[in-house]
Amino acid sequence: MNLTINLTVNGKSHSATAEPSTSLLDFLRDTLNFKGTKLCCNTGECGACTILFNGRPINSCVTLAADANGAEITTVEGLADGEKLHPVQQAFIDTGAVQCGYCTPGFIISVKALLDRSKHPTAEEIEEAVSGNICRCTGYAKIVDAIQLAADRLEGRS
Amino acid sequence: MAKAEYTVLGTSIPRQGGVERVIGAGIYGIDLALKDELHGGILRSQHAHAKIVSIDTSAAKALPGVHAIVTAADAPDVRYGRTYIDRYMLAKNRVRYMGDPVAAVAAESQAIVKQALKKIKVVYEPLPVVIDPEETMKPSAPTLHDDMPLPKNLPPDAKVKNVCSFTTVHVGDPEKAMAEADVVVDEVYETKMIHPQYLEPRIAAAQVEPDGRITVWANAQAPFSVRTDVARLLGIPLNKVRILSTELGGGFGGKASGITSGAAIEPICALLAVKAKRPVMIVLDKAEETISTTIRSGAKMYIKTGVKKDGTMVARTGKVVYDAGAYSGFGAMAGARCTNMLGGWYLMPNCHIDGYVVYTNKQVCGPVRGPGGPQAAFAVESHMDSIAAKLGMDPTEFRLKNTPKPGDKIIGVAKLRDVSLGETIKTAAEKIGWGKVKLEKNQGIGIATGSWIESAGPGGGAIVKVNEDGSVTVHIGKIDMGTAPRFGIPLIAAEELGIPVSDVTVVNVDTDASPWDAGTVGSRAIIVSGTATRLAAIDARNQLFTMAASQLEASPDDLEIKDRQIRVKGTPSKSIPLATIATAAHNVIGEVIGRGYCDNQAMMAEEKARGSSQPFTAHACIVEVDTDTGNVKILKYVAVHDIGFPIHPVAVEGQIEGATAMSIGQALCEQVVFDDNGRTMNPSFVDYLMPTINMMPRIETTLVHGYPGAGPYGAKGAGEIGCVPPMAAIANAIYNATGVRITKLPLSPENVLRALKEAGKA
Numbered sequence: 001m002n003l004t005i006n007l008t009v010n011g012k013s014h015s016a017t018a019e020p021s022t023s024l025l026d027f028l029r030d031t032l033n034f035k036g037t038k039l040c041c042n043t044g045e046c047g048a049c050t051i052l053f054n055g056r057p058i059n060s061c062v063t064l065a066a067d068a069n070g071a072e073i074t075t076v077e078g079l080a081d082g083e084k085l086h087p088v089q090q091a092f093i094d095t096g097a098v099q100c101g102y103c104t105p106g107f108i109i110s111v112k113a114l115l116d117r118s119k120h121p122t123a124e125e126i127e128e129a130v131s132g133n134i135c136r137c138t139g140y141a142k143i144v145d146a147i148q149l150a151a152d153r154l155e156g157r158s
Numbered sequence: 159m160a161k162a163e164y165t166v167l168g169t170s171i172p173r174q175g176g177v178e179r180v181i182g183a184g185i186y187g188i189d190l191a192l193k194d195e196l197h198g199g200i201l202r203s204q205h206a207h208a209k210i211v212s213i214d215t216s217a218a219k220a221l222p223g224v225h226a227i228v229t230a231a232d233a234p235d236v237r238y239g240r241t242y243i244d245r246y247m248l249a250k251n252r253v254r255y256m257g258d259p260v261a262a263v264a265a266e267s268q269a270i271v272k273q274a275l276k277k278i279k280v281v282y283e284p285l286p287v288v289i290d291p292e293e294t295m296k297p298s299a300p301t302l303h304d305d306m307p308l309p310k311n312l313p314p315d316a317k318v319k320n321v322c323s324f325t326t327v328h329v330g331d332p333e334k335a336m337a338e339a340d341v342v343v344d345e346v347y348e349t350k351m352i353h354p355q356y357l358e359p360r361i362a363a364a365q366v367e368p369d370g371r372i373t374v375w376a377n378a379q380a381p382f383s384v385r386t387d388v389a390r391l392l393g394i395p396l397n398k399v400r401i402l403s404t405e406l407g408g409g410f411g412g413k414a415s416g417i418t419s420g421a422a423i424e425p426i427c428a429l430l431a432v433k434a435k436r437p438v439m440i441v442l443d444k445a446e447e448t449i450s451t452t453i454r455s456g457a458k459m460y461i462k463t464g465v466k467k468d469g470t471m472v473a474r475t476g477k478v479v480y481d482a483g484a485y486s487g488f489g490a491m492a493g494a495r496c497t498n499m500l501g502g503w504y505l506m507p508n509c510h511i512d513g514y515v516v517y518t519n520k521q522v523c524g525p526v527r528g529p530g531g532p533q534a535a536f537a538v539e540s541h542m543d544s545i546a547a548k549l550g551m552d553p554t555e556f557r558l559k560n561t562p563k564p565g566d567k568i569i570g571v572a573k574l575r576d577v578s579l580g581e582t583i584k585t586a587a588e589k590i591g592w593g594k595v596k597l598e599k600n601q602g603i604g605i606a607t608g609s610w611i612e613s614a615g616p617g618g619g620a621i622v623k624v625n626e627d628g629s630v631t632v633h634i635g636k637i638d639m640g641t642a643p644r645f646g647i648p649l650i651a652a653e654e655l656g657i658p659v660s661d662v663t664v665v666n667v668d669t670d671a672s673p674w675d676a677g678t679v680g681s682r683a684i685i686v687s688g689t690a691t692r693l694a695a696i697d698a699r700n701q702l703f704t705m706a707a708s709q710l711e712a713s714p715d716d717l718e719i720k721d722r723q724i725r726v727k728g729t730p731s732k733s734i735p736l737a738t739i740a741t742a743a744h745n746v747i748g749e750v751i752g753r754g755y756c757d758n759q760a761m762m763a764e765e766k767a768r769g770s771s772q773p774f775t776a777h778a779c780i781v782e783v784d785t786d787t788g789n790v791k792i793l794k795y796v797a798v799h800d801i802g803f804p805i806h807p808v809a810v811e812g813q814i815e816g817a818t819a820m821s822i823g824q825a826l827c828e829q830v831v832f833d834d835n836g837r838t839m840n841p842s843f844v845d846y847l848m849p850t851i852n853m854m855p856r857i858e859t860t861l862v863h864g865y866p867g868a869g870p871y872g873a874k875g876a877g878e879i880g881c882v883p884p885m886a887a888i889a890n891a892i893y894n895a896t897g898v899r900i901t902k903l904p905l906s907p908e909n910v911l912r913a914l915k916e917a918g919k920a
């Protein structure tokens with residue numbers, strides 16, 4: 001009954017079995033031990049489980065592991081270059097956008113996807129990019145600061 | 159900005175623990191995995207009120223992979239609670255809300271747990287359900303707790319039942335003053351229950367150690383309170399229980415009230431681990447959490463105020479009916495706070511308010527972010543605008559007219575020391591463009607103020623250990639959930655010991671090692687742990703100076719630490735590395751261990767003698783109301799706060815902005831909705847609406863200075879007060895835009911449109 005899933009996570013190939021009903025989130029967290037992607041609502045509403053699926057941000061809690069066969073996945077664990085944090089990660093720390101931090105991996109992935117496609121995001125584009133991510137701690141003000149800072153740093157503007 | 163005399167205090171050095179959070183390290187409770195662990199799950203009542211006739215677990219027990227099933231019969235006959243000890247960890251004979259824990263299972267997999275829970279047969283005999291607290295108070299209502307007495311301080315003629323706490327506030331002669339008032343405004347306000355909805359699901363994990371001790375991992379805001387009740391409910395001494403705090407993915411008071419918060423998930427998990435003889439971990443599903451754990455209660459508030467023509471308030475009377483839920487929980491404390499705050503934080507010479515905290519068949523009231531305050535402020539500050547309108551006065555002028563001065567008293571506070579209220583009002587008015595900004599059709603401007611208590615609650619300690627390389631390890635009893643413990647506290651230790659902030663580590667709570675503490679609750683982290691850490695660091699420094707004095711041929715009083723060097727003041731060349739003295743301590747006292755305490759009694763005595771320097775705030779906003787849909791859009795939002803000296807300004811702003819966002823959520827969309835049977839209609843995030851970035855304005859925070867508080871270096875707590883004004887600020891702006899006063903939350907499109915239609919404005 002179990003399916004074999006072959007996929008690439010953060011540039012490395014993995015192969016493991018999953019039941020047909022297993023979510024990609026549970027597969028990543030419990031089978032492959034990528035705990036950085038967070039479990040929260042399990043209904044695709046909060047964005048804590050956001051990952052890049054073939055480069056696109058998706059909610060992994062409402063995606064089946066089976067659908068990830070052959071996919072290229074990026075999780076928050078795949079962003080830093082060794083000890084050096086990705087500019088989006090560093091910007092979240094520097095602006096005080098990390099309070100409890102539970103929503104942070106999902107936000108960082110959504111923002112990375114935004115900055116991969118848009119070098120000079122407008123306020124509207126920023127809002128749209130993270131509109132599926134809920135943060136209960138910050139009121140979003142410092143998160144917007146972080147996104148702007150990361151965009152500036154990536155373009156050498158800051 | 160940093161005051162000149164400080165090196166790191168007043169700067170916003172990035173929080174400790176940031177890196178592990180942005181790289182996705184498995185630090186939270188939910189990331190925990192114990193060797194050989196079993197999965198645990200809880201069977202919850204499907205009736206809001208019923209007798210338990212029988213529980214048959216035999217079919218569930220027979221399932222392969224099931225290791226333990228527990229019911230009330232497996233636990234000592236001990237109850238828990240706050241005001242009243244009125245609750246079993248697993249319901250015994252009776253359930254009182256839909257979500258009450260009835261039984262629990264430990265099994266090899268989550269799937270087996272779910273199957274087993276379905277196979278437990280509980281026979282219920284339904285009892286009448288009461289949802290509305292005012293109905294529940296009536297003598298004809300069913301009795302929810304047969305063996306709980308009515309509060310002793312109830313008025314003798316009060317014909318009520320199901321009341322679990324009563325508070326009365328009485329000042330002056332309100333009846334006479336009301337009769338002499340020129341204008342009287344009489345209103346009723348109502349708020350709904352909301353869930354704090356921290357993102358990380360609540361967990362508990364437990365294992366029995368080889369020596370018989372029980373270790374419990376919890377993502378709780380108050381680990382020592384959890385330890386108390388785990389030990390009590392299992393009938394074992396405190397030294398046989400160890401609570402290890404995981405990192406918390408949010409709390410907001412929803413994880414603050416010991417085992418009450420999670421409806422006893424921690425002792426239930428421990429009971430399963432004991433019975434299964436294997437480690438057990440329980441993770442609550444978000445929808446399960448919404449229906450079963452503690453919430454911010456709804457309140458119905460009657461408020462009547464008498465004023466003179468010149469705008470001087472002379473009398474207030476009122477009544478609060480506060481929903482405790484099925485058990486007393488934090489209801490008494492939150493309800494009392496709500497009752498006091500309904501008196502307002504302005505000059506009020508005559509006042510009488512009665513507050514009833516009432517049992518209902520709903521989930522239990524917890525101390526959610528400013529317990530009682532946001533509800534009261536919605537009534538008080540909406541009411542202030544209603545009075546101003548009736549007087550034909552400007553809302554800011556009316557408030558300033560009644561603003562207290564230093565030395566004045568307000569309801570619940572005998573004497574104020576500094577009063578920043580007036581400055582926050584003026585600053586908020588200026589920042590929003592009060593009286594200047596041009597408003598388009600259907601746009602409105604609103605202001606509301608707030609306050610919060612200065613010193614309330616237990617003391618707490620800190621231990622500062624100086625390692626032989628000169629770095630320090632700080633133990634406090636408060637956990638980090640994005641609050642002071644890893645923002646402001648490391649700065650305090652670094653400042654006092656003359657070391658870089660990176661040389662300071664604040665460790666998470668382990669009840670075996672950390673000093674006792676009431677938890678990260680009540681805006682208390684900077685006040686309690688900040689004060690204690692400062693004194694502990696000074697104690698450690700004094701020990702270091704005593705040891706260094708002979709080597710530097712100077713008096714300890716003449717020494718200072720700068721850049722990891724102990725040196726003679728004024729003669730920097732006479733110095734010795736901090737690490738050298740810390741290492742030398744090995745041959746003397748072993749280790750330099752500084753101890754410090756926040757003595758709450760001393761702090762309260764000081765407040766009594768000098769007056770309270772409690773924080774004040776004013777928020778103002780501009781909204782646009784769509785009169786076709788009822789949708790309210792916030793166009794601009796300013797939050798002006800006095801929180802004393804900001805030890806870590808970015809952390810303070812973050813607390814204010816987050817608290818404001820939570821109350822904007824409660825203002826515009828959030829509520830837990832029940833049907834008549836007590837079933838929650840919107841348990842999952844699909845139906846429970848919370849603010850996303852789309853509906854949030856940029857909250858523009860301004861701190862006003864010059865009002866030092868009771869905390870270290872003049873700091874005040876900042877975690878809760880931002881929750882106090884937003885709901886009224888928005889309601890007042892809607893009133894300004896449309897001329898319609900909405901007295902019930904939420905100000906959702908549906909409710910706004912209904913109110914506009916009733917007023918003939920839509």
